[in-house]
Every structure is written in C-alpha cells, then in structure tokens.
Amino acid sequence: MPPKPSMKYKKLSFIVQNLFVRYPRNMGETIRETSNICLNCRNWISSSIASYCQICGECIKSKTNSFLDNSSLGKNNWWIWIVFTVIFIVVWQVIGSLPLVGFCRLLKTGTVAGYSCSLDELVITGASKAPNFLLMHITFVIGAASFYFFLKILHNKNLLKVLTERIRFDYKRSLFALSIFFLFAIIPLTATLLTNSSELKLRGDITDLLLITLIALIFVPIQASLEEAFFRGYLLQGFSLLFKSRVLILIITSSIFACLHLMNPEPWSYGVGTYLISVFLVGMFMGLITLIDGGIELAAGIHIANNLWVHLIVGLEDSVIPSSSLFITTNQNLDMVPTIISSMSQYALLTVVFAFRYKWFSKLKKYPTL
Template identity: 35%
Template sequence: MRDFIALASKGYHEWWRYLVGTFLIFIIWQVGTLPFIGAVSYKLAIDGGDLSSLGNYETLMGTLDSNLTFFLMLLSFAVGFFGVWLIVRFFHNQKFKDVLTTRQYFDWNRVFIGFSIVGFFIAAMTILDFTLNPDSFLWNLKWDQFLILAGIGIIMVPIQTTFEEIYFRGYLMQGIGVIFKNRWLPLILTSVGFGLLHLGNPEVGKLGYVIMISYIGTGFLLAIMALMDEGLELSIGFHAGNNLITALLVTADWTAFQTESILIYTTEPSVGFDVLIPVLVIYPVYLFIMAKIYNWKNWKSKLFGRVEVPKTSS
C-alpha cells in the first residue's frame, strides 16, 4: 500500500480509538516530565529555594546544570516515544513501521538527506551572521561542557523530534485521514496543532504571537514532506537537523533550549518581516530541492485528494 495515510486502515481505526489514543499518548509523555520536575524540586529544597516558583520558566531552566536540564527535558520525549509505540502496537494493532513509512524498510538515506539540507543551511547562516554581526554574539565554547552537550544532543534530540513527527505527522495525520477520508484536513489540523504545541515556549513570550507563523509554517512544511514522500523519513531527518544543529551552535536566554552551545546570542531580539522569509521563501526552496531529488508528482491529489480506505479493513 503506497498511501501513507491509508496504512492506518490495516489496524483498528475507529474514531474513538484515536481520541482515546491521542489523550493517552499525551499523558504518558507528560509523565516523562516528572524526573525533571522532581530534580528541580529536590535542588530547590536542599538549597532552601521557593518551591512555589516551580511554575516559573527561569526557575526550571536555571536551577540545575544546563546539560542535566537539557537531558531531563528531552527525557520526557523518550517516554512519549514509548507511549506512542505502545498505543500503536497494542491499542490499534498496527505495525509500528506503518506509522513511519509506506516503504518496505525505513529509509535511513532519506533521514540523512533531510538532516543534511537543513543542517547545512543553519550552519551556513549562523556563520554568516556571526561574521557580519560579531557584536551580537558571545563566544561560549567550553570543550568539556560542549562535548557532554553534543553527546546528549546526538542521542536525545533525534528521539525528541522523531516522537513529535510520529505523534503529529504519523499517528494523528493517519487517524484524521482515515476517519474523514481526505488529506487536506489532516494536513491543516496537524500543522496548526504542531504550531500551537509551541505556544508555551519562551520565544512566544519574548517575541510575541507573530512567531507562531514560523511554528505553524514549519508544521505545514513537515506535513507536506510526509504526504508527498509517503513517509516520515525526510521530516524526521529535517526536524532532527534543525533542533540539533541549532542547540549545538547558538542559544539565548529566551529560547526553549538553553545549552552550552558554541555561541550565545546577546542582542535583544525583534521580529519583523524576517519571520515570513523562512515560511515564504526558504521552505519552498527546501520543498523544491526534495521534489527534484525524489521526483514528487501529483501534488494536488497527494495534498488534497481523498483517502481510499479498503472496505475489508478492520
């Protein structure tokens, strides 16, 4: 079966299963935050800190060592990954591979391509920005801390981003698609939902709601990749490359990941037309490159067409 969304019809795909499954995965994911909250609470307690400040983002980010904080933040996504596997395999009786790809085997080469395209671009733009505006950055490379960060990032960031891709572009996209038997609704709902997931990020508080254009636009980019390529490999690679390379290269005191990166951005941020450039210019270029590499065709039917669910499916 070469229809990525229709693969869900090979398992139990009643609407109520996706409603319950989505909720259960979210709860399991949130259970994964307990070690982080527990570690921060313990550190505050032994230091005589105010436990009521646990709801404060600065407290969560600043109480523990930054590398330990980074690891514990990402640990919740590893728990969430286990949760989505559990629900797919035992609640929907669906092969886990079928929530990842239509191909016979998971295509690691596609993951590498997706990772490389965005990784190269972020690295190049960061170097260019640092060269043109050196006063906006603080050189922060401390090899002992950076190597620990790199080890954590290389292992944990792909788990984080793969969980998000499976949850949104795999599980939810397939579920909405087989329930409503079309592609445009899961394309829109999962993209907007992915953007709204980032509503609590400190970047939103610092830059305002206009930054949601970037988050929702990224959701559409990743969803289009999944639908056009009939699998998640490219979006998994792209998402991992974006998060990992950014975490290693540059951070700021107002970003979700505050890491022992090579550079710290010190200039007060502002948002203008530049927030539209990635969504309107750079993302279409990404799609054009991948469309050429993988010979994507039938854009209208793949993005907006019907989903044919076999009548004999369970």
C-alpha cells in the same frame, strides 16, 4: 505435446514456491500491510516502490497516497483515537516529567553540589546545564515508549505503517535531510559572522557544550522523531479518515502543532503572532513533504537538524530546554514579514532539492492526485 501437469502437481508447486513467503496473519488485511507481497498471485515484489505486480498486474500501491491509506489498518473506532491521544499526552507530559520533578524535590531543601531547582519552573540551575538537559529529554524517551506501546495495544497498528509507506524506515533519507539543513544553515551563519554583526554572542563554555553534545546526539533524535511520528504520522493519518482534502488535514495538524508550542517560553519572549506563524509554516512544510514523499523520514531529519542547531550552534536566551550552544542570538524581536519571507524561501528551496533528489516531479506526473 507434453502432458499437462495435474492439479496435484500444481498444488505442490504452489506450496514449494511460497514456502518462504511470510503470509499476513489475517488474509483480510489490505495489500498495503504486506506491500512487498502480491496477495493476488503471491509474487514477491522486488522493489519497495513498485506500483503494480510484475506477474499479474495487481495494484500494489494506491494511486492516491499509500501513506495515508495506512490509516485504515488496525482498529480505527473514533473513541480509540481520542483515548490514545489523551493517554499518550498524559504519559508523555506528566509521567515523563516525573524524573525531573523527583530530582527537583531532592534539591528543594537547598543547593546540592552547586545545583538548585525551582518546582514552579522545573529548571535545574548550576555549574552545568547538562543535568537539566538530560532530565528534560528523558520525558521524550518515556513518551516514545508509550507511543509504541499504546499504538499496539489500542490500535493494533504497526509502528512502521504510521511512519512510512516503505517496507522499512529509510534512515538515508533522514541523514540527507539533516545534511542539507545544516548546509543551508551554515551559509547565513558564516555571512553573519563575516559582517561582524552584533546579533550573535559567543558563549565560550566549551566543556559544557561538549557534554551537552554527547547527550543531544543520543536524545534529540528521539525527541524530534517522536514529535514527527505523532504530528506528521499519527495525526495526519487520523484526520485523513475524517477529511478527504489533504490541504485541510495539513492546516488542522499544523495548527495543533503551532498551538501546542504556546506552552514554550519562546513565543512570549519573541512575539506570539510571529512565533505562531513561523511554527505553523514549519508544520505545513513538514506535512507537505511527508505526504509527497510517503513517510516522515525527511521531516524527521529536518526536525532533528533544527533542534541540534538550536541546542549546539545558535541558541536562544529564553529556550524551553536551556543549553550551552556555541552562539546565542541577541535579537529579541522577530519581524513578521521578513520572518515569513525567509521561511517560505528556505522551505521552497528545500522542496526543490528533495524533489530532484527523490524524483518527486515524475511521481506527481504519474499520480497527479498526490
């Protein structure tokens, strides 16, 4: 029989095998913080969706939902959540709007190069909507920077763990969701145009549209992703520390999402009740697919696609961020029942598509508590 390896040999073998393994800074961190490494046997997990270590059988992911489990990482004192939320909103909405306010103050003496601005409404008007469109989106860039900075400073959280349960952000998921949304939106638009409906009016300002398109392709993903990171990432995980019911945290975060949209001009132009219900349903749908899929990638893709569609294809007369969309809707009244039925049907169809694409049914069968 071959001689048994000595303890010294075992230690040397362990060191060599784990030489290139990235150990967590704090061994007290949960295994979810380094979900690509088994903290029991130090084996490198080959799959980012593996539930158990192939070597020792240690559970790598929670059987409930590791995306929500990520909320336990970092500092989670109750006052930190409140301080972060207040500081983030102030920096995002107040400090973030300073470039727009400053530009409006430059124009307060009169019209400059054909542009003027009202300090009451903070909307720059002139030959092109591009300056106003750009400055309003700078707000979200400042907000995104503050979100990342204060998340690290106050919570000591990894941004990735707030966004997804995967070991890296899955951009392919976002692109797939964006593509599917545009496909579903183009079909009814084509039907409306073929019926010669008077609901849509062609703007025809192609030059300004092209300029805004360039700006939108850069800044709209930042804007939409920031909102998803806050509502479907930060707040979902935060309320999961208080409540065990996923239905309840979906209702709470969706209600906050809907109420904050009351600051926009759209609800006061198209009906507060219908608008609030529509935004609430959007929030519920986004939150649902985030919980099932384990990340905000799909929700971010849909949010980006929706905002690009409104800014570039079919816009509203009274919009919080005016743009030069190709078409503008002339329908000023939104009927509640048809709007709800249409929204629910679209969300159900999208859910089915995502479920088959990412095998949600097998995931729910394996983890019925999701």
